[in-house]
Amino acid sequence: MRHAVPPGGEHTKVQTFEPRAKAAPCPHLMWRDLRGQHKVKLTMPSTLLGSASGVSVVITDTTVSRLHAEIELREDGVWIRDLGSRNGTFVEGVLVSRARVADGSKVKLGVTELTVVYDGEQQPPELWPEESFGPLVGRTPVMRALFAYLSNIAKADSPVFIQGETGTGKELVAQAIHEASPRADKPFVIVDCAALPENLIESELFGHAKGAFTGAITARTGAIEAADGGTVFLDEIGDLPMSVQPRLLRALESGTIRRVGETSRRKVNVRFLSATHRDLRTMVNAGDFREDLYFRLAVLPVSVPPLREHLDDVPLLVERFLPRGVVASPEIVAQLTKRPWLGNVRALRNFVHRAAVMGAQVALSLSDTAGEGVPVASASNSAQFPAFSPSPSLPPPAPGSLPGVADFDPAIFDADFKRFRESWGDTGEREYVRRLLARHARNVSNAARAAGVDRTYLYRLIRKHLL
């Protein structure tokens, strides 16, 4: 296998995986630092540069940040991205946040100058032979390369860190890894770190003893203990409060947990998967996330591409989301394949569910108001788009409003409840948050208090619905 998987247990240097379809350049990086002259061949699609000992290319220079920059090998060349470093990243003397680096260019990190020399081509990544991997579907090379990598890392036991924009399928990737792992018949426990207030997250993760705090009337098993033998998935790990991070680090390092209010530690055997839409490396540089915890969690990093980078999967995804027996017209599928899908696969799924029960016309008008980018059809021309058959088309609702119950195709109430809830729950949730924010002049703290939810959770909903 080309994507080398570090042996289970402790821990190799972090390299980011970002699958690509075609061969990329295979450059060398040359520089001189306190340890002397270096020449490194860049073989991974993404390489971390910095002064921390856990990064792939360690530069011994105190003016270089611990996680300073990332080099990406793309089909169109070598790119460098600054990770919020203290002294910045310069390409040919220009301060950049992300830039393409031409053959022979000079890159400066701190006072260290590196030369990038293109020489030779990398082998294209291995592709998964099928159009699905567990619950994930995809036929584009980018997704099939991801599936091949996931099948490989599923066999290892090291922590996996999944990065990607909201709605790209990070939770599904975690589920797919668990299902393809030797732990598949053991529990898969999900913790949403953004949904819980700071005072509850410890007890959620580690459990508590009876009487540990006011309201702890009985003892409680935490998520990590509940996942014993299986996998725990820490979603939105970037929202884990600083105060809880040392305890999680200790759990990862020692394979033990201590329930809140207990003195002794309990042994647990779990595999840790985590995910976030945020860049944890820049959070580390900003002091918002512990570096040691990042390296512990990100032994096997996975990057899930945004839907706009694998639009050719839209027809397959539409097919997956449609109820059995319902087909989409080729015209509408072709149009959907051209959208930017800012909310990624989740937005496409919601669109399809709405279209399947209401007709494509109403769904198009709703998704146009939901920040899905340039509309492919306005209410006036959407009649050209034959609806998903056999559902009838319905008139669009008034702008900014939800359709009344009378507007629904009655078939919606006969649909599978999970499907109904997934699409309409999201639509209702969005409308609730939109109105809540408007009522509180977008003051998130006041809005969260009024709605009785945690502020970080409300932030998450705002991001999810692009409000």
Ligand SMILES: Nc1ncnc2c1ncn2[C@@H]1O[C@H](COP(=O)(O)OP(=O)(O)OP(=O)(O)O)[C@@H](O)[C@H]1O
């Ligand atoms: N490749 C895929 N195949 C099938 N379904 C997918 C795929 N990717 C995403 N989905 C579906 O899209 C929806 C959103 O996916 P998911 O919740 O995993 O995204 P996420 O990246 O975890 O989102 P968030 O950042 O908001 O937590 C889910 O219904 C999921 O089943």
